[in-house]
Amino acid sequence: MRTCKRNPACHPERSVAESKDPVALSRISRRDSSTSLGMTRNMYRTHDCNSLRKGDIGQQVTLAGWVHVSRDHGGVIFIDLRDHEGLTQVVFRPEENAELAKQAHTLRSEDVIQVSGRVAPRVPGTENPKLPTGDIEVIPSELHILNRADDLPFPIDAEVHNEDLRMMYRYYDLRRPQFAHNLRVRHRIAKATRDYLDSQGYVEVETPILSKSTPEGARDFLVPSRLTPGKFYALPQAPQQYKQLLMVAGLEKYFQIAKCFRDEDLRADRQPEFTQIDIEASFVTPDDIFAVTEGMLAAIFKAARNIDIKTPFDRLTYQEAVGRYGSDKPDRRFGMELVDLGDDFRSSSFKVFRGAIDAGGVVKAINAKGFAGITIGQADELTEIAKLFGAKGLAFIKVENGEWKSPIVKFFSEAEKTALQSKLEIEEGDCIFFGADKWEIACEVLGRLRLRIAEIQKLIPKSEIWDFLWVTDFPLFQWSPEENKWNAMHHPFTRPKTEDIPLFEAKNFPEIRAEAYDVVLNGVEIGGGSIRIHEPELQEKMFETLGVSPEDQQLLFGHLLHALHLGAPPHGGIALGLDRLVMLVCGEKSIRDVMAFPKNNRGMDLMANSPAEVDSRQLRELKLRLLEEKK
């Protein structure tokens, strides 16, 4: 599975992003060829390597690029010359120019050369239909070796799994057509974003990178201040407060393609520095934010992939999403929804189910169609997952030969069995998994099982599906048992739903819903936002609930509170993760594949070798001293 990941033949539905084939790159490049042609005509070249066609036969041209591959027949030598646009075959013939052919014998992959010569038709029968330039070749009269390449650390036209090594030679790895494609898609997405938001009257404003640490949220990256020794800037986790202050400033429609920084552990889709499409507007309701986001995403998909996505997006409340899919970012590309069995087991004699319900919890189940053949290893793995997310164990029923196979079936009454049968639409070959616990735990456990089972059963459709949806009405607060206090689920500036504000007064915190929303694509959260609190009293009440003392409120958020007192308009917005979006559009599994210079798992750049030690003089200037490492 892994080895064929990038083989287009295995996945014809995949984007050319998956392709290592330079031919595929040429296809997408043509869209831009009019602009790139203009750029390439200079002292180094008259055309790019994806320009020449039959109609150019007879022309004198100059090309420059890398030796992609050379096929040396002893006599005639074929060079596939590669640049960012594509490939052109260059043919050295001893009988045409012996001296040049001799030189061409020495060419190796990745040497940088410049050739001048005439465009010729290929010998009939030797045209290459796989190349856009496959009808012609260039017969050079001049060859300049601009730069030789040493022995290569790894091949760029083959799959290399050693990401470590690739990161060390990132500038070389980026020559892969896959990256040429991904970085172009990223550019187009950024451009479409700017163009669309500009058309809607949004103004791009840059906010400070040297910012201030705040107690809530992720760990900050700190930057020591030389001019005020002992004090630190923080790199922004998001431009959140600045954009709200821009609303107070009367800007009304703001956006920014903003670098954000969070000092947390990394994942395939998480880097310490990443990019958000950050949007904020005044006098808006969630519907306004939904509309501009949908319009923007439609423009992005049109520009990047020429895909027309369906708008408006479906909406699910948090309750619905978690209740039906066991996740606040449901992947709806397959079924296996959670089914509630509370009504059927309320007075059951099966103590595990009855007990969960009596304790105020739920009984839910999913039906994995055709999964009765589950192996012992798979069952163990799923049980591990269930336990990891808080279940005490995992009960399941295999339906084989018309028989329900499970140690728990004997506890079920006939009525209960009938209810299961009809609600879960049980058929021969199915496998039913149960969750009986507090609502949150039962849902999350089944949600995780659902995703893993879908993976095992390969339920996610091969064809490209772009399932966007909004998840709305998130809880405002989340209880933290570790800190023994309420935390903001989104962030402390999120406004409660107006109809829930009375609950706020009654200190019924778990019931309060926020005017907060996430946009989800194929089970991945690609963005989230909220309507913000614009009333200073409500903001103070919010801080109070979160355990921020009045003194700290002034110290940490004084500027924001003052701003709210100076006529802040109602406002709200959203932020979308650009890297994740590009990743999905490119069909990649990691955001590292859509960033030019990402960090590895431990936050290190193996190419530049950062982070690195600094000179003791630099530390002295900052009035910093390193602590001795404890052994």
Place this chain on the structure above:
RNA sequence: GGAGCCUUAGCUCAAUUGGUUAGAGCGCCGCCCUGUCACGGCGGAGGUUGCGGGUUCGAGCCCCGUAGGCUCCGCCA
């Protein structure tokens, strides 16, 4: 902080149950080759099997430890 998987030539991988001198393809070097497009042919160099220890007559393979990579959990308002 925790779990899983991985680490054999520059790269991608192989090596029966623990058994001779650790192999192949690509790349590299040399020679040959005039229509290829993953060109082809012949030859060659290239290895402390991540590192340390243990079990054994014998370890790439089994055990313990350790380092690194990736994925996940925690964490990421």
